Amino acid sequence: MVDYYLIRKRTLNLQHLYDANGPYRGVNYAALVATAIGVAAALSISSISWYASLIPAGLSYYLLMQYWPACARFRQ
Numbered sequence: 846m847v848d849y850y851l852i853r854k855r856t857l858n859l860q861h862l863y864d865a866n867g868p869y870r871g872v873n874y875a876a877l878v879a880t881a882i883g884v885a886a887a888l889s890i891s892s893i894s895w896y897a898s899l900i901p902a903g904l905s906y907y908l909l910m911q912y913w914p915a916c917a918r919f920r921q
Contacts (some may be wrong), residue, residue, distance in 0.1 A: 847903045852910055852920065868918045874917045879906035 863872060883902025887895045892918040910916050 848910070849907050851907060863875055873916060873919050875906055875909035875919070878909060879903070 849857065861869055864870075879902045882905045885913050886901045887898035887907040910920060
């Protein structure tokens with residue numbers, strides 16, 4: 846949701862999704878790191894709700910996508 850609404854501003858190029866040599870090829874490490882942060886948050890604050898993990902995961906994904914050079918090609 847962070848990627849679609851905040852980073853891409855509700856636009857998506859479907860041709861790039863199915864292009865084997867397009868900008869979405871490979872692994873988006875920001876997504877993996879954000880997922881790990883979300884899992885850690887969900888396990889540590891499970892008494893509240895797993896929904897509480899969406900905030901640290903989404904925030905970390907947004908910051909990683911903005912400032913991590915390895916994710917620059919995924920922002921195109």
